[in-house]
Amino acid sequence: MGGVGLAYAAAIGYPIYRYLNSPVEASIQMAAVKDVTLPDADKLPKGSALMFKFGIRPAILIHHQDDSWVSLDAICTHMGCTVAYDPKKDHIHCACHGGTYDAKTGENISGPPPRPLTKYVVAVTPGSVLITRAQHG
């Protein structure tokens, strides 16, 4: 009798545990990631971009025509779609509802996005690019 009760508790306990645990796991992973090194990203041609993961979040690194480097969080601040760099228009575009962002500052410039994209700090060195979370406060 006791064994059956225990098995039942274990059976319903597991999905509840998973449900509670997943967001916590995700936020712990995010908190742990302070920087990302991208080997050979210093060779990214001007006017192009590459997508990478900053922890669990998609992010974007852009090497602009004027030789400046910009890295931004790539999750749209409207409803969370992944955004992309449009080299022809030189802006960040969200395909879900047509939102656009400035490709240098991350400012939301048109469409529904309510806030800018989070900007990371970029350090280019021979052989790699280091992306760091900006310090606040």
Ligand code: FES
């Ligand atoms: S989710 Fe990007 S514009 Fe709506």
